[in-house]
Amino acid sequence: MNINLIGGGIAGLMLAYKAASAGHQVTLYEANHIASGASGKALGVLVPVTGLNRPIDILQRQGIAAWPALAQQLAAETNTPLASFWRDWGNGNQQLNITTIFDILAQAIRAKGGTIVENHPITNLAEIRQNTDHTILTAGYGTKALTGTPVTISAGIAARFTGHIENLIAQDNLFLCPDFTENEVLAGSVNWSLKEPHTGPIPEDKRDELLRRVYAIAPHLQLKEIWLGNRPAQTPRTPLITSPEPTLHIVTALSKIGMGLAPALELPF
Ligand SMILES: Cc1cc2nc3c(=O)[nH]c(=O)nc-3n(C[C@H](O)[C@H](O)[C@H](O)COP(=O)(O)OP(=O)(O)OC[C@H]3O[C@@H](n4cnc5c(N)ncnc54)[C@H](O)[C@@H]3O)c2cc1C
Structure with a gap:
């Protein structure tokens, strides 16, 4: 077909x-x-x-x-x-x-x-x-x-850090994992519901929330980039x-x- x-x-x-x-x-x-x-x-x-x-x-x-x-x-x-x-x-x-x-x-x-x-x-x-x-x-x-x-939208934030962690960490809806490059770490995500996709800058409170949680677990990481994604939801x-x-x-x-x-x-x- x-x-x-x-x-x-x-x-x-x-x-x-x-x-x-x-x-x-x-x-x-x-x-x-x-x-x-x-x-x-x-x-x-x-x-x-x-x-x-x-x-x-x-x-x-x-x-x-x-x-x-x-x-x-x-x-x-x-x-x-x-x-x-x-x-x-x-x-x-x-x-x-x-x-x-x-x-x-x-x-x-x-x-x-x-x-x-x-x-x-x-x-x-x-x-x-x-x-x-x-x-x-x-x-x-x-x-x-x-x-x-x-x-609808479930907005989320993720970030890439320079640094190393040994294992994937999944803790109360926070995820940290070594990237496949081994000297970088990915982390996410903060979630909130929206009727339409979020455009424009990442809301500061959401950004801070993610970073605060990440640094509480791995204070040695250095932020490289941070982004927002609009997940399709219902x-x-x-x-x-x-x-x-x-x-x-x-x-x-x-x-x-x-x-x-x-x-x-x-x-x-
Ligand atoms: C920060 C963040 C972290 C996440 N982490 C994870 C994770 O670790 N593990 C996990 O399981 N999930 C994760 N997710 C969720 C996951 O990304 C989504 O569930 C998934 O990507 C949804 O895929 P989709 O194909 O339905 O939608 P999309 O990826 O949004 O794909 C829809 C596509 O349709 C295209 N399109 C739209 N309109 C048209 C049109 N008229 N004509 C042609 N093309 C069109 C768009 O350009 C788009 O490429 C994360 C999401 C975010 C934002």
């Missing part, structure tokens, strides 16, 4: 990879460049954040459980050393190299005959659905403009996975845990 996807974040890339692996003819359209939305702002920690049994928590646990085999498969298919983009910290905690994982997925999709079209914002959904069997909307917050679906917090029409599917609102959850996303046809 011919499958179109709209949005090249982790949701779109993962589903494009699954569709191409299943033998479908895949075209993914991305408004800017791949991972230019929330995905490119993530830390890449794959840590089950709650022991709860809400749908989102169950999906995250399934996704994290699937990452080791998936990472091995991607390493083999793209001829990339596994340790350069995935590692296991024990106790079910894993980490992805956020600077390379999206390119690896894109490479694997292309190797299976898929096409990724960047700098191609979709404005006319009806047009893109012509001559295709299924369209999957993985446009994150952009899904709202295309369909009217009420996607209130109440649950992924938005729905098919408003038999050939139109929406997969978004992965909130704070999309990187971990993604392998559990299934093709909706």
Whole structure:
């Protein structure tokens, strides 16, 4: 079948990879460049954040459980050393190299005959659905403009530091992990809910909150860069996975845990 996807974040890339692996003819359209939305702002920690049994928590646990085999498969298919983009910290905690994982997925999709079209914002959904069997909307917050679906935002802050820590630290919704360069550390995140994406400078109180918590654990780190990301979410917090029409599917609102959850996303046809 011919499958179109709209949005090249982790949701779109993962589903494009699954569709191409299943033998479908895949075209993914991305408004800017791949991972230019929330995905490119993530830390890449794959840590089950709650022991709860809400749908989102169950999906995250399934996704994290699937990452080791998936990472091995991607390493083999793209001829990339596994340790350069995935590692296991024990106790079910894993980490992805956020600077390379999206390119690896894109490479694997292309190797299976898929096409990724960047700098191609979709404005006319009806047009893109012509001559295709299924369209999957993985446009994150952009899904709202295309369909009217009420996607909200969970804003988050992450930072990169110079310095070293030995292990991944996950403490009361604060995450610190050595970067794959070994002399840098990533940390995040402060979270707050918004109706629309935050643009402009990072609010000072949110920035201070993250830095205060990081320095309380690792005072030797030196701030290198700090950024804000607008994660697509839904209130109440649950992924938005729905098919408003038999050939139109929406997969978004992965909130704070999309990187971990993604392998559990299934093709909706
Ligand atoms: C600071 C921070 C830290 C995080 N850390 C982690 C973490 O450690 N682990 C974890 O599991 N998760 C983490 N997350 C959450 C994770 O990043 C998100 O859950 C995930 O990226 C959501 O992916 P997505 O593909 O649904 O959305 P997005 O990544 O936002 O992708 C949507 C894409 O659609 C494109 N688009 C929009 N409109 C259109 C259009 N009309 N036409 C074409 N393309 C369009 C956008 O350009 C964008 O690239 C973090 C997020 C932030 C902000």
